[in-house]
Amino acid sequence: MKKLTIMLTVILTVIAFSGCDWFKPPYTPPTGADANVAVYVLNSGSTSISVIDLEEDSVYNNVATVGTWPNQLVFHDGKLYCVNSGSNNITIYDVSTWEAETPIALGIGHNPMNMVIYDDATAYVSCSVSNKVLKIDLDSKTVVREMKAGVGCTGIAIANAKVYAANTGYISWDQPYMTGTVTVFNAVNGDSIKTIEVATNPQAIGVAGDGKLHVAAAGNWFDIPGAISVIDPETDAVSATYPVGSTPGSIAIDEVNNVAYCGIWGAGALAYNTATGTVVDEVFAGHGGSGVLSFDGIWISDWDADMVYKYNSEGTAVDSFLVGDSPSALAFRNEPQE
Secondary structure, three states, rough: OOHHHHHHHHHHHHHHOOOOOOOOOOOOOOOOOOOEEEEEEEEEEOOOOEEEEEOOOOOEEEEEEOOEEEEEEEOOOOEEEEEEEEOEEEEEEEEEOOOOOOOOOOOOOOEEEEEEEEOEEEEEEEEEOOOOOEEEEEEEEEOEEEEOOOOEEEEEEEEEEEEEEEEOOOOOOOOOOOOEEEEEEEOOOOOOEEEEOOOOOEEEEEEOOOOOOEEEOOOOOOOOEEEEEEEEEOOOEEEEEEEEEOOOEEEEEEOOOOEEEEEEEOOOOEEOOOOOOOEEEEEOOOOOOEEEOOOOEEEEEOOOEEEEEEEEEOEEEEEEEEEOOOEEEEEEEEEOOO
């Protein structure tokens, strides 16, 4: 009995210490996961990241674990940032080793949705529950300012040294949407500049080749259709509104060909000309739509199929990749070896 007790004590001690960082062996990423030209995939169901290596045309799944309710990926300067709504933080990964850095804690009650990086030291994060935009010092990994935005702050972008935050106006399922707005801030100091009224339920913002911001508004999913509100950053006013007759939830812009692709759940994407607003393809791809990315073609996540598809501009699938559970947001890295 004494020997059994000693053995059990040793086993329990090993189990207890196995959760400590100093007990873990050095992390070794899968060979090839440090690809210089890659598409990064956020797998919402498995809370993990996949790497699509475009140099070798291969996939590496589960290279990193993210936080709860992950919402967006941003690649910048050798690091991949993941915005986690449930964890109220931003997890950070060195894409050469896939080691996780200390996350940026944002504080409870914010529900962060998306982030943009203004320079190498500053980021801005939209928060849909606290209705704020948080200014982040990336060096110290701290929140240095909280700025009041609008109800349901979700989409965010930077143009002309200003931050644009889209406010959906969503209160609850049994209440009508408030007027959709975009709050404008000075990107240097975070001061509020003005609020712009846009179409109902603005979800995402993309910047076109001419510098104008395209705000993808989903409508109310019933009797108010989706639309694109175009904001001129020189005047901070809506210069055009494009009815698209669908429910755009995300946006990616091909600046060379002046075409925007709006993620439409179940339909893949809707494509329109950014200069004229003319819809050129109402059901681009025909499936997926949980994430969309414009980079050497059009990339579309398919939540249900656990796939990411690459299309050419004509809507023909040219490649497909089996990734993790429920892929959503996408980000890309383009740093080919010299």
